[in-house]
Amino acid sequence: MKSSRRKFLRLTATSAAAVSIGIHACSSKKEFTLEEVADSERLKVGVIGTGIRGKNIIQVLNYVPEMKVVAICDTLDFRLKEASDLIKHKVVNYTDYQKLLAHDGLDAVIIASPLHEHYRMVMSALDANLHILCEKALAYSIEQCREIKIRGDQYDKVFQVSYQYQLNPVFEAIKNLVDKGYLGKITKVEASWDRHGDWRRKVPSSELERQINWRMYREYSGGLMAELGSHQLNMVDSLLGAHPIRVVGTGGIDYWKDGRTTFDNVHALFDYPEGVKVGFHSGTTNKYEGYQMKFYGDKATVVSHGMNTAEIFPEGDRIEEEWSSTVDGVSGASIKIIGDTNKRKVEPIGDDGVVYPSKNDNFNMTWKLYKNFAAAIRGKEKLLLGLKDAYQSAISVHMANDAIRNGKVVDWRPEFDI
Structure with missing residues (x-):
């Protein structure tokens, strides 16, 4: 901050x-207006997990022009459909998160899956050399958290965790x-x-x-x-x-x-x-x-x-x-x-x-988190909530x-x- x-x-x-x-x-007092960013300059993002939180994130990303959701993943077809309907442009749907991580040109991944899935998805995202934003809590067990922290500390990409409160x-x-x-x-x-x-x-x-x-x-x-x-x-x-x-x-x-x-x-x-x-x-x-x-x-x-x-x-x-x-x-x-x-x-x-996109503080704080994530990837801002916060x-x-x-x-x- x-x-x-x-x-x-x-x-x-x-x-x-x-x-x-x-x-x-x-x-x-100013009215929020969506900044225009050239498509070639937008970060290409994949979202794993399109339940309630995943869909909320996608709705927030509609107000973060620096990022473009190009792929989404869930094992439930009806959730993929619901999430796709929230995105105005064409998006690729996956039921296998490994295939999403291999999506051509992907810059970053958002992990909004159930807690017990975080570890394997985070480790796979590290293997894929992607910027990562993971929902809390970091992982299912202390040992999983320790392994992520040890490896993440050597990582040269942005690793943020969703403690937007x-x-x-x-x-x-x-x-x-x-x-x-x-x-x-x-x-x-x-x-x-x-x-x-x-x-x-x-x-x-x-x-x-x-x-x-x-x-x-x-x-x-x-x-x-x-x-x-x-x-x-x-x-x-x-x-x-x-x-x-x-x-x-x-x-x-x-x-x-x-x-x-x-x-x-x-x-x-x-x-x-x-x-x-x-x-x-x-x-x-x-x-x-x-x-x-x-x-x-x-x-x-x-x-x-x-x-x-x-x-x-x-x-x-x-x-x-x-x-x-x-x-x-x-x-x-x-x-x-x-x-x-x-x-x-x-x-x-x-x-x-700063002009916020809504009157809902929870929405605005998630928006602020993702704006910072994008800016940190581009080297324009210091990351606000990183791996240390998540681990501890x-x-x-x-x-x-x-x-x-x-x-x-x-x-x-x-x-x-x-």
């Missing part, structure tokens, strides 16, 4: 009860507050991603149950920890600049008695360096807290809601004078508690001059699942440091 993104911190009074830190969310403007604003010292020393983080539903997708026929609902079966999936917790662990690692050193946890199939083998609820507690404790829970029976993250410091607390909004709460009146002078030094504005509450609304500052977060996921499934304390081992 360019350092200039963090130079826009300022404070304005927004009501009789709150003060905003940073202004202007992910939007622009780090690019969310609300998270960037929170990280800015932490980096500037507004929260003081972080001692605790609590994260949740709760839903109310069985997480099951409809299948056209029973024989496709495991292929379509692969997230619910342990032989294919890391369950809630991999599919949801992985994002938040990645964000915590980025904010703290560290990885967990120990984890304990619990969970179970306690509500949905429907044949699934991944847990319908998980709860994990991570030890990070310097005594920081990070808790994560995810369930499928109550969505009251939904997607939420809380960052506790000895000067202030930040609470985010769905990465759409956030508030900061100074830690008592004794901090006010010190906090005011800190803010003055950065923004040239003073900060005062107005009214009976000390809550202040945190609003992110969007990119200077995947190891955390697998440590947590081991602790939850087997009821034990799991430590980050020296051989993980590669």
